[in-house]
Amino acid sequence: MHIRLLIRRSIIGCITVLFTTHVFAGDSKLSTEHVRKLSIEQSLGHKIFFDTNLSNPVGQSCASCHDPKTAFSEPDLDSPVSSGAEIGKIGTINTPTAMYAAFIPAFHFNSEEGLFIGGQFLDGRESTLEAQAKQPFLNPDEMNNPDKANVIEKIRNATYADDFKLVFGQDALDDIDAAYNHVAAAVASFERSVIFNPFTSKYDYYLAGMVELSEQEERGLHLFEAEDKGNCAACHPSQPLDEKPPLFTDFTYDNLGVPANQKILEIKGADFVDMGLGKTVKDHPNAEAGANNGKFKVSTLRNSAKTAPYMHNGVFTSLKEVVDFYNTRDVDPRWAEPEIAAGMNTEELGDLKLSDQEVDDIVAFLRTLSDGYELDEWATIDQRNIINLPYVRIEGQNVVSRIYSVQMEKTAAAQASSQYQVTRLKELSLTDNFQQSDMPYYSLDTGILEIPAIRKTHENGKQSTYVAQFKKAFINEQLIFELSYYKEWQ
Template identity: 45%
Template sequence: MKKKRLLLLILAGVFTLTLAPLHSIAAQSGEGLTPIQQLGKYIFFDTTLSKPVGQSCATCHDPGSAFADPEGGAVSQGALQSRVGERNSPSVSYAAFSPQMYFDPKTSPAIPDGQYKGGLFWDGRADTLEEQALQPFVNPLEMHNSDLKQVFLAVRQSDYANLFRQVFGQNSFEDLDYASACIGQAIAAYERSAEVNPFTSKFDYWKKGQATLTDTELRGYMLFTNTTMMGAKCANCHSVSANETVAPSLFTNFGHQNLGVPGNPELPFYFLQKPLNPAGTNYIDRGLGDFLRSIGVPEELAAKEDGRFKIPSLRNCAITAPYEHNGVFTTLREVVMFNNTRDVPGAGWPAPEVAENVHRHPSMDRTFGKLGLTDQQVDDIVAFLGTLTDGYQP
């Protein structure tokens, strides 16, 4: 499996392949969830699927927090109270739109060597929601099952087991591998539903002519989308659609980038004992680079991706603090100010966690890290980002 994926990733611009789905997923109706989506929702919220019991997918991906961690800590606590993850839990909302990881050879002054795009998790290591959904169950820092058989047995004994059989067949529990794949597919079906991806922000209603932005929100939008020397150029990486009715804006180009984000000295993962964190306080998260090493990409190629992480969607970002892969920033204003002044002498930002491959334009002013935005312009951008929160009532 690793050799197959390695070959496909090295071939620039070629997507990895997926098998046909185990069960056709009916289109989302306006009246609610389809049976497979409802099944996936039951599994997503089931707190008996961790060891010890008490943690569900929704524990770290709560709908009340746009399917991100409601606790707001730098990282999420695992089913075992003494364990934590090494990265900030990203929102599940809109993850369904991410393509499988591929290498885009297109170059630009900002991306001279091309760029990996797509995948799920901060390092892009899962190609599909089906694959991603199963990994937390057996992660020792998360839901802590020793294998998927424990999850399979709990689902088979659940109150929704009959619905599982209705969706996947009366004999669906007779084969562990098949049932496990079905569990992943059901969760993925729910994560593709309109309940998880509603597109109900003020921005969405504004684009449909059903809401009005305030002056500061509109100024922020203009700065956000302005990619000239006088703009904030946010849309270069957090893309805005040219036609919302055809393809709603997802506010990401799905790329991977090293922004020079500093390490988070308060990251509790640093203090986990061996073998959970052999490096202790010397731990460095190399992101995409280490994932590529894990699947056999040669060191000279993997090293070029050290420190790069998935560019997240900004939808709901106003309610999904903290920010960046390690949760080092606690407010949106702090994030925008970092983007604005990272390379300004005297700005006082700590050194990057991974100094190699930092995204910079050394010979150009008014670029990332030295955008030249005023305090008012920073506030305007933050105000616009607030319009991306779902649940707006026009």
């Protein structure tokens, strides 16, 4: 009875309308149920990853630029690069998803293929997850700490300092360099957890024989793999290898002839050019002078519908725009000149001769690569503005999680302000074979409702999918949830 009263006090009320005004991400929290399944070292890495005290000034964490709501990528669609902890500082490269980064091989030169392969960051400048994890804390354009000692001192004073000693030993924070290595190891351990590597997309379930692709998705898969059509699979392998799910990248580097992003040039200067791999390997014995300028690592296409904007400089904002670019780069004058023309790939893209329908089919297939595909019912908002949440997990540190079905309808008094009132709240008793990989969840501890995926049907019949976050608030003494973030899947 107590849990039900808590839920009613937290949920029953009004909710701000979905998807009418762009807002920015608030605090992001992982589901308590997901965190409980982590190992001790992974749990420590989770705490470090979300700690906003580890920047200078405080306020930015790893999760600020690698937000779980958007597949651990930059949550702000309007910005091609992430902002730093210090006001006015920004990065120079589009923040990639951290999901599946654990599978990227160490940076190396493959003498048989004559190619550089693997490595972390889009330019491969660090070899391993551990090496990558050390960089943002000290980067002046990111978390902006002056040195390792500053980071370790903050961890010595953190609430999880005892956890750190439990994992790495009682003297683990005594030596600065050793402690900093431990920090990187914990973060990398967290990034190797199932939270970052779930393999729960529709395509994964399709490969397992659990679902069928739609006719359009099937056509898109064929076009994606056909050498005389999209030929996307040449760099983004789509079939299992050695009984392991495909990662949709071959970890190589390529210059796609992407145009410069004017938003970056306005901040960094008109002459700014990111050389990519060329800068990383400029002194490498196997690198031909200038040949690797403008090359960036082939990104995984998993969760690409959630991770806009696209390309190393965030110049494109939709998947359709990306596929259009691949298709017509060399024949359509709407595309600006490439940022670096020398060494541009002219063999595998630029004039694919795909029809508009074929472009749409490939995009439809790419959308099947998003994790969290619901084998049961989806959360929806229909044309009557009725929100249906078939499953919501109510959770907290000191309570047993329970699953509810929730429906919200716009109230008569709230037509102008588009507020919603709970009209159904029903506790569910689910069978053991219930499969809901990424259901909405409400935290009694934080007052945050996370909806990883909600579908909206528009008047023209088109469906859009969004990720959304709501925060509990009181307006005119009435308990509501305010929309604190949303982003449309591409």
